Amino acid sequence: MKKHIIVFPGDGIGPEVVGQAKKVLVKAAEMGGMDLDMQEFPIGGASIDIYGVPLKDEYLKAAKRADAVLLGAVGGPKWDVVEPSIRPEKALLALRKGLKTYANLRPARPYPALLKASTLKEDVIKDVDILVVRELTGGIYFGRPRGIKEGKKGYNTLVYARKEIERIAKKAFDLAMLRKRHVTSVDKANILETSMFWREIVKGVAAGYPEVRLDHMYVDNCAMQIIRAPGQFDVILTDNMFGDILSDEASMLTGSLGMLPSASIGDRKGLFEPIHGSAPDIAGKGVANPIATIASVAMMLKYSFNRVDLSDVIEGAIERVLEDGLRTKDIDDGTGISVSTEQMGEEIVKRLGRTASQTGSGKV
C-alpha cells in the first residue's frame, strides 16, 4: 500500500537538509519496493510569511491523515516576537500535540569515524549509546495557566497527569527491554512536586518490568554525569523541558548537534525531525549537515513503516560516508574531505546500494 508522507521543510537550514533527506528516502523506498507519496507544506516562519499563521489548520489535518511526517526546523530572528501565538515554534508544538506524539526518542551514539570530532575525550565517549526518551506533549511546554501579565510578570505551569507519566514511562521501559535494560529517570524531585509525583509513578511502572534496572537522578546531576561518564546511561527517561536540554547536551557526545535525529511517536503516527534548530546564521550557504535529518528518515522507516532493513541501509550509508572521510563544516577537523550539504546527501544516496547487502545492528 502507498505510504503517504507530509513534509514540512520549515525555516533556515530546514529546506536544505530536508531536500537531502527526501532524496535518501525516495531512493531507499525504491530499493525496498515501497510506494511513497510525498506532499510538502510550509510551516513556521515560512507559513507566517504567506498566511500570517505558523501552521494552517488544513495542513495540520493533512498531517493527521498521513502515515508519517517529516519536518526540518522552524524559527529565526525574523519572527522573533513576544506574542507566542505567532511564533514559528508554536507550529511545532501544535503538530506534536495534534499528532499526539508524546514520546520523543533521541538516540545519541557516536559514529566510530567521528570519535575525534567530539569536544570530549575519545575514551569518555567511545562506548556511549544513550537513548533519551523525552515526554513531548505535556509539562511546562503546555501547562496552563501561562502568560505575561501587564508587563508585571511572566508565568508558566509545570503539570503532569498520572496517565501522561505512565504512558511515557512504559515506552521507556519497552525500549529499554530491547537495549541494555537500564532506565535512568531524570527529575528534580528534591524540589518540585511534579517530579515527586513523576518518581512515584515511574516506580509503579517499573514494577511491571522486573528485568529492567531503574535509577533516579536529579537533572542537575544528570547534566554533569552526561559529560563526566556518559557510558553509564542506557535509556534516559525525562520530562519535556529537561529532555529538551539534556538531548542537546547528549548530542555533543556525537561530535555535533547536526548528527542527532529524533522520532516522535505516540500510539499511532510518527513525526520525524532532526533535534537541531533552523540555524539561520548558516542558512542558504550549503554548509548545513543533513545527517540528522537523513537519520530521522531512517527512524521513520523503522518506527512508522516497520522497515528495519531499509533503516539499516541508511544507517550503513551514513557510517560509510563518514568512514570515507566526507565532512560538512560542523564535523570537519581539517583532516577529511569538505563537502556541502548537497554533496553529503548525494554521497549518502550513492552508498545506499553498496550497504544494502550488509545488515546493520537493528538497534533502537
Ligand code: IPM
Ligand atoms: C527541540 C527544539 C524545540 C523544543 C523548540 C524549537 C520549540 O528545541 O525540538 O528540541 O524545545 O522542543
Ligand code: MG
Ligand atoms: Mg531543543
